[in-house]
Amino acid sequence: MEGLEENFKLAKKQDSKAQKELYEMFSAKMLLVAHSYTNNIYDAEDILINAFLKCFSRINECREWKSFPFWLRKIVVNDSITFVRKNKNIMYVDVEIADELPEDDEEDILAEINIEEIFSHMPTGYRLIFNLYVFEEKKHQEIAEILNISEGTSKSQFSKAKKWISDYLKEKQNEKKYTDTIKI
Structure with a gap:
């Protein structure tokens, strides 16, 4: 990704322009990640905003610019899981089932x-x-x-x-x- 290294380094110095650039680079993809867990676009947007706030407040924990996308994704996934756990009643029931997908067409x-x-x-x-x-x-x-x-x-x-x-x-x-x- 063009500009990732430079924006990462500047964002570590709390440069708001660089943070905005990073947000624009990754927000759409991270929104899809959050949405895949919540199944609700509004909840996913809330998770996304909180994840980026957490990301920028802890950006010094991420040492390499190359690992930034994976580190950010981990924050989004963890925040999504926390959200689902707090806001949904998930029932786990053990039942024996088959694993095959339909073959015809x-x-x-x-x-x-x-x-x-x-x-x-x-x-x-x-x-x-x-x-x-x-x-x-x-x-x-x-x-x-x-x-x-x-x-x-x-x-x-x-x-x-x-x-x-x-x-x-x-x-x-x-x-x-x-x-x-x-x-x-």
């Missing part, structure tokens, strides 16, 4: 369904663990520590999230087949 269905649409319907607990495991590449043991749950619960919820996505895609696939039948 899977690519067609996936092409028509936006990832955001899937996450907007996914239950909060599933979405939280799915995001941490898939997008943040956390291990179940780490997720358990972050969310203060057992490792088994993390694995179970991840499995349920995959099953939920599978069922959701099957439902969309059936809707598409029904719609295609009506058009004939």
Whole structure:
């Protein structure tokens, strides 16, 4: 990213112009990260603002300009998790489920369904663990520590999230087949 190194160094000296530049460089991407956890744009915006305030007040903790994007993302993810934990009632229930996605016309269905649409319907607990495991590449043991749950619960919820996505895609696939039948 052009200007990242210079803006990072100036932001460490509390240069407000450089802080604004960093905000403009990363705010859209970090908003998407926060939104993927909260499923609410207004909550995601609040998290984003607080994360940047925290970032700029603690910027000296980040030693290298190259690691700044990852450090900022970690702040956004942690703040998002804290927000979800405080504001949502997440139920964790252990049930044995299958992990397979639908095979018929899977690519067609996936092409028509936006990832955001899937996450907007996914239950909060599933979405939280799915995001941490898939997008943040956390291990179940780490997720358990972050969310203060057992490792088994993390694995179970991840499995349920995959099953939920599978069922959701099957439902969309059936809707598409029904719609295609009506058009004939």
